[in-house]
Amino acid sequence: xxxxxxxxxxxxxxxxxxxxxxxxxxxxxxxxxxxxxxxxxxxxxxxxxxxxxxxxxxxxxxxxxxxxxxxxxxxxxxxxxxxxxxxxxxxxxxxxxxxxxxxxxxxxxxxxxxxxxxxxxxxxxxxxxxxxxxxxxxxxxxxxxxxxxxxxxxxxxxxxxxxxxxxxxxxxxxxxxxxxxxxxxxxxxxxxxxxxxxxxxxxxxxxxxxxxxxxxxxxxxxxxxxxxxxxxxxxxxxxxxxxxxxxxxx
Amino acid sequence: xxxxxxxxxxxxxxxxxxxxxxxxxxxxxxxxxxxxxxxxxxxxxxxxxxxxxxxxxxxxxxxxxxxxxxxxxxxxxxxxxxxxxxxxxxxxxxxxxxxxxxxxxxxxxxxxxxxxxxxxxxxxxxxxxxxxxxxxxxxxxxxxxxxxxxxxxxxxxxxxxxxxxxxxxxxxxxxxxxxxxxxxxxxxxxxxxxxxxxxxxxxxxxxxxxxxxxxxxxxxxxxxxxxxxxxxxxxxxxxxxxxxxxxxxxxxxxxxxxxxxxxxxxxxxxxxxxxxxxxxxxxxxxxxxxxxxxxxxxxxxxxx
Numbered sequence: 001x002x003x004x005x006x007x008x009x010x011x012x013x014x015x016x017x018x019x020x021x022x023x024x025x026x027x028x029x030x031x032x033x034x035x036x037x038x039x040x041x042x043x044x045x046x047x048x049x050x051x052x053x054x055x056x057x058x059x060x061x062x063x064x065x066x067x068x069x070x071x072x073x074x075x076x077x078x079x080x081x082x083x084x085x086x087x088x089x090x091x092x093x094x095x096x097x098x099x100x101x102x103x104x105x106x107x108x109x110x111x112x113x114x115x116x117x118x119x120x121x122x123x124x125x126x127x128x129x130x131x132x133x134x135x136x137x138x139x140x141x142x143x144x145x146x147x148x149x150x151x152x153x154x155x156x157x158x159x160x161x162x163x164x165x166x167x168x169x170x171x172x173x174x175x176x177x178x179x180x181x182x183x184x185x186x187x188x189x190x191x192x193x194x195x196x197x198x199x200x201x202x203x204x205x206x207x208x209x210x211x212x213x214x215x216x217x218x219x220x221x222x223x224x225x226x227x228x229x230x231x232x233x234x235x236x237x238x239x240x241x242x243x244x245x246x247x248x249x250x
Numbered sequence: 251x252x253x254x255x256x257x258x259x260x261x262x263x264x265x266x267x268x269x270x271x272x273x274x275x276x277x278x279x280x281x282x283x284x285x286x287x288x289x290x291x292x293x294x295x296x297x298x299x300x301x302x303x304x305x306x307x308x309x310x311x312x313x314x315x316x317x318x319x320x321x322x323x324x325x326x327x328x329x330x331x332x333x334x335x336x337x338x339x340x341x342x343x344x345x346x347x348x349x350x351x352x353x354x355x356x357x358x359x360x361x362x363x364x365x366x367x368x369x370x371x372x373x374x375x376x377x378x379x380x381x382x383x384x385x386x387x388x389x390x391x392x393x394x395x396x397x398x399x400x401x402x403x404x405x406x407x408x409x410x411x412x413x414x415x416x417x418x419x420x421x422x423x424x425x426x427x428x429x430x431x432x433x434x435x436x437x438x439x440x441x442x443x444x445x446x447x448x449x450x451x452x453x454x455x456x457x458x459x460x461x462x463x464x465x466x467x468x469x470x471x472x473x474x475x476x477x478x479x480x481x482x483x484x485x486x487x488x489x490x491x492x493x494x495x496x497x498x499x500x501x502x503x504x505x506x507x508x509x510x511x512x513x514x515x516x517x518x519x520x521x522x523x524x525x526x527x528x529x530x531x532x533x534x535x536x537x538x539x540x541x542x543x544x545x546x547x548x549x550x551x552x553x554x
Contacts, residue, residue, distance in 0.1 A: 014339065083335040091329045
């Protein structure tokens with residue numbers, strides 16, 4: 001069996017068995033529960049329509065998934081280096097490419113768990129609407145590209161920086177900058193700066209696609225530009241992660 | 251040769267770290283690699299393992315270039331590095347099984363248990379590694395280094411954190427591997443007792459340069475001229491004629507502090523002493539041992 005598979009298996013185990021990974025997942029489900037409860041109440045009071053609520057939950061799952069990926073990614077190499085477990089790994093016959101592939105596999109496993117945990121919340125707020133299936137599918141597609149991109153970016157930083165703290169801080173700042181569309185609101189995003197930001201930002205690409213499909217019921221053909229941005233983000237960050245791990249120093 | 255290093259030089263961050271390291275090992279040798287903190291021992295190990303390319307010099311491990319053929323070499327060597335962390339949520343047997351999978355030779359539970367038993371870690375195979383003491387982690391690190399049945403074993407402070415019984419057990423494992431299996435062992439340590447018990451060869455590094463290298467017996471033989479001995483002799487010195495080359499430097503009660511002049515063999519001197527009718531109840535060496543050898547080698551270099 002490929003060593004990358006073994007590393008990915010260990011990474012997944014760390015999320016599901018290690019106390020720290022479970023604590024993160026627990027915290028994320030608490031946040032989602034509170035948010036969903038508030039949104040369902042708002043829907044019942046007719047303050048928000050169903051499609052808007054589904055859109056908000058999709059955005060939140062993506063943002064929290066990216067946050068989780070950033071935390072995992074920042075720890076992936078720098079954390080192993082700090083805990084002394086990187087050296088034994090480098091002293092095996094495993095190549096840097098296999099290490100980075102395994103770590104990426106761990107990121108994918110983390111996002112899969114996060115996505116699966118998010119589905120009941122999506123169902124809870126969207127089961128009475130019309131675009132629930134599209135929401136689930138688009139969250140899988142755009143969410144995966146965006147979230148894994150953040151994980152790979154943090155993984156690359158983790159290989160370049162020698163401390164988890166530096167890698168985590170840099171990744172979090174990037175996450176906050178790019179996730180700001182969630183906070184800025186639609187009017188600000190219509191300004192010139194906002195439009196430029198939207199065009200290149202993977203978070204915006206995902207949110208705009210969610211908006212377009214769930215609220216405006218637009219077809220997939222309308223999402224190709226946004227898909228290209230999200231895909232470019234994933235490819236660029238994956239390249240950065242592979243390059244960083246190959247060039248990493250002891 | 252399983253390891254050959256000639257005039258190894260390495261520069262890190264613009265600073266020369268290794269300035270002429272020489273090291274030669276054959277199969278079955280146990281090579282003590284000594285030196286003060288920061289002398290460059292761990293850095294030399296990282297070069298041997300192909301993790302750092304040298305600036306110049308010849309480096310061959312098992313006859314190959316460790317940087318160009320890193321993967322090939324890693325399949326045939328075992329390394330217990332100074333920084334030897336574990337995934338603390340895993341159990342020891344599970345960890346060994348997982349680690350063996352990385353090399354493509356996955357072992358099963360029974361094999362993992364056997365390997366843990368070999369390093370004295372049986373009975374707690376299923377406990378999380380996080381609950382292990384430092385000594386237990388050292389043993390697990392050794393079990394990990396032995397997973398691929400290496401031809402060359404590189405150990406950085408392997409007996410750190412072990413109690414005297416644990417150290418003796420690890421010594422026995424290493425001796426068995428060296429004698430029975432012909433495994434070459436590069437032992438990087440500060441514990442001269444480990445070197446004394448195990449090593450056939452010795453290399454001393456100071457400020458990134460090899461200042462002494464060779465078979466332990468040869469190096470110690472050169473030191474014997476400077477050796478002093480403490481003898482317990484319950485009669486006055488004036489009552490005997492001392493053999494030539496034996497001089498009593500001082501006395502304290504029944505204890506004589508004796509110097510051997512010239513390069514004479516101490517065993518011959520003691521035999522002549524006993525033949526002269528002297529009752530010698532105990533003989534202890536003072537100086538001329540590994541410690542003096544090490545201090546002399548490193549002091550000379552530090553003073554330069």
